[in-house]
Amino acid sequence: MFLYWGSGSVPCWKPMIVLAEQGLWQDVPNKLLSFSNKEHKSEEVMKLNPRGQAPTFRDGDLVVCESGAICQYLDDKYSNDDNRLIPTDAAQRSQVYQRMYESLNLHAFVIQTLYYYKRTTKKEDQDANYLKEKIEAAEVEISRWNVYLEGKEYLACDKFTMADVFFYPFLAIFVRLGVKLEKNTNLQKYYDRITQRASVQATWPPHWKEGPGPAILDDVKA
Amino acid sequence: MFLYWGSGSVPCWKPMIVLAEQGLWQDVPNKLLSFSNKEHKSEEVMKLNPRGQAPTFRDGDLVVCESGAICQYLDDKYSNDDNRLIPTDAAQRSQVYQRMYESLNLHAFVIQTLYYYKRTTKKEDQDANYLKEKIEAAEVEISRWNVYLEGKEYLACDKFTMADVFFYPFLAIFVRLGVKLEKNTNLQKYYDRITQRASVQATWPPHWKEGPGPAILDDVKA
Numbered sequence: 245m246f247l248y249w250g251s252g253s254v255p256c257w258k259p260m261i262v263l264a265e266q267g268l269w270q271d272v273p274n275k276l277l278s279f280s281n282k283e284h285k286s287e288e289v290m291k292l293n294p295r296g297q298a299p300t301f302r303d304g305d306l307v308v309c310e311s312g313a314i315c316q317y318l319d320d321k322y323s324n325d326d327n328r329l330i331p332t333d334a335a336q337r338s339q340v341y342q343r344m345y346e347s348l349n350l351h352a353f354v355i356q357t358l359y360y361y362k363r364t365t366k367k368e369d370q371d372a373n374y375l376k377e378k379i380e381a382a383e384v385e386i387s388r389w390n391v392y393l394e395g396k397e398y399l400a401c402d403k404f405t406m407a408d409v410f411f412y413p414f415l416a417i418f419v420r421l422g423v424k425l426e427k428n429t430n431l432q433k434y435y436d437r438i439t440q441r442a443s444v445q446a447t448w449p450p451h452w453k454e455g456p457g458p459a460i461l462d463d464v465k466a
Numbered sequence: 467m468f469l470y471w472g473s474g475s476v477p478c479w480k481p482m483i484v485l486a487e488q489g490l491w492q493d494v495p496n497k498l499l500s501f502s503n504k505e506h507k508s509e510e511v512m513k514l515n516p517r518g519q520a521p522t523f524r525d526g527d528l529v530v531c532e533s534g535a536i537c538q539y540l541d542d543k544y545s546n547d548d549n550r551l552i553p554t555d556a557a558q559r560s561q562v563y564q565r566m567y568e569s570l571n572l573h574a575f576v577i578q579t580l581y582y583y584k585r586t587t588k589k590e591d592q593d594a595n596y597l598k599e600k601i602e603a604a605e606v607e608i609s610r611w612n613v614y615l616e617g618k619e620y621l622a623c624d625k626f627t628m629a630d631v632f633f634y635p636f637l638a639i640f641v642r643l644g645v646k647l648e649k650n651t652n653l654q655k656y657y658d659r660i661t662q663r664a665s666v667q668a669t670w671p672p673h674w675k676e677g678p679g680p681a682i683l684d685d686v687k688a
Contacts, residue, residue, distance in 0.1 A: 294610070303560075306557055308561075308564050309564065310563070310564050310568050311567070316560075317563060320560075321556040321560075334539065334542045337539065337542055338528055338530045338538075339528075341530070341534070341535035341538045341539060342531065342532050342535040345532035346532050352574070352578075388516070
């Protein structure tokens with residue numbers, strides 16, 4: 245196996261957590277790419293993944309680059325009954341799938357509409373009405389996940405599953421970017437608990453250890 | 467089972483094709499919602515799916531609303547060796563997953579950035595540079611899928627799989643909205659072939675039978 249990845253990227257972090265849950269991460273040859281140096285557009289990556297994106301993953305001759313696809317492949321191929329992240333029971337699987345796919349919307353709801361907008365639009369050019377609307381939408385969206393966690397330690401089952409693998413990296417990035425989880429105490433507790441998990445600690449984005457993130461989303465109070 | 471759905475919606479069409487492939491569609495109780503009458507926000511739907519979206523699906527007490535999750539659940543639960551849409555072999559599965567997840571990007575690449583923009587922005591207010599950039603990006607994206615189909619009848623395996631279920635509805639909508647597949651002849655042949663498939667014909671969006679679509683994307687020449 246070989247994984248090209250970037251530090252602090254949700255799509256990269258997901259398969260890394262899966263590999264760590266399987267006890268494989270420390271043995272997987274891998275390369276940390278610098279996005280700012282455009283290493284994800286290097287020939288080395290592009291010949292495997294013409295999109296020039298991270299993650300780019302191969303296992304022997306098999307190339308898989310979509311984050312969700314890598315995660316499902318790894319669970320199919322390398323999990324056992326003790327560490328399977330998508331359960332075998334069809335009803336339980338459906339609830340894991342539901343949260344997996346649902347979490348993909350968080351990119352559009354928060355990162356794309358709010359984080360990218362604020363990062364790429366000069367403060368004086370930012371549209372206050374647009375911002376207000378998108379901040380409210382982000383707060384509503386984040387609060388939904390707080391409801392899902394009511395009375396539960398994990399998102400979809402009574403143990404850590406692929407639903408948590410897909411969702412947690414988004415939550416961690418929101419927190420790093422300044423989102424306050426003041427009202428959503430289930431989410432705060434969930435964040436504190438999952439952050440301590442060995443697979444999460446083993447794959448924590450290296451550049452996050454150097455200091456706090458830019459508080460770009462500190463007007464989101466969820 | 468019960469499915470709430472809307473006509474011409476990619477997320478609704480996907481599980482309908484799965485059910486038709488399984489020979490179940492004609493027997494599944496269902497309700498066609500009118501999006502323009504906001505029936506997806508009705509109490510009947512909202513009590514199952516607080517997002518108020520279609521598809522909304524239940525099987526007994528089990529509620530699944532994310533389109534991809536419904537598809538994977540249906541394949542887990544109701545497919546047999548003759549009609550399974552996600553193969554059992556892990557390597558083959560990985561290639562099906564890859565195209566499944568990859569197809570989800572088509573919403574952002576074409577529908578969100580181009581179709582929604584053109585539909586919601588008055589012609590005189592549309593930014594020519596933005597449009598040019600997004601049309602080119604859509605053409606590049608669509609051409610990628612043409613390459614994937616080089617020498618192949620189906621996207622991921624030598625038979626119809628969940629990759630085709632996820633991708634084809636996007637392609638059909640692009641064609642309906644006026645996208646020309648002039649250069650991408652693999653895609654044109656694929657479109658013609660899959661359109662004739664029984665599961666696709668049985669679930670063809672009812673309002674599409676009434677006449678051609680609005681040619682909103684006719685400046686995309688892929």
